[in-house]
Amino acid sequence: MKCLGESTPPLEETPYAAFGKEEWIMLFIEKYGNIDGANHKQWVIDAIAKILHGTPVIVRLAKWTDENGVVAQTEYRFSLGEPSPAHQAWLADWEEIDSEWDPGIPP
Secondary structure, eight states: OEEEEEEOOOGGGSTTTTOOHHHHHHHHHHHHTTSSSHHHHHHHHHHHHHHHTTOOEEEEEEEEEOTTSOEEEEEEEEEEOSOOHHHHHHHHHHHHHSSOOOOOOOO
C-alpha cells in the first residue's frame, strides 16, 4: 500500500462532530490508556486534564491506496492543540502547590 499522508478534515465532516469533553476523554482512555509504561499513562492523564480545560482535539485522517491507486485504508488520528489558557492557569496553580507537572511521554 502507498501512504497518501494525513489531512485535517473539518470536524463536522468526521464521525467525531458531536463529541463533547466526556466523549473525547473516553476516546483517549480507550485508545491510549492501556499502553504499558507509567510515562505513557501520565501522558493520558495530562491529555485528560487538557481536554477538561478546553484544549482542542485535532482530528487527522490518514489514507493509503492499494496497488490500483484506490483508497484501501483510512485511519483517524488524534492529538491536542495548544494548551488552553484555563489549562495553563491550572498548571501554574499546580506548580505553586506541588512541583512541576509531569506531562508524560506520548505513546
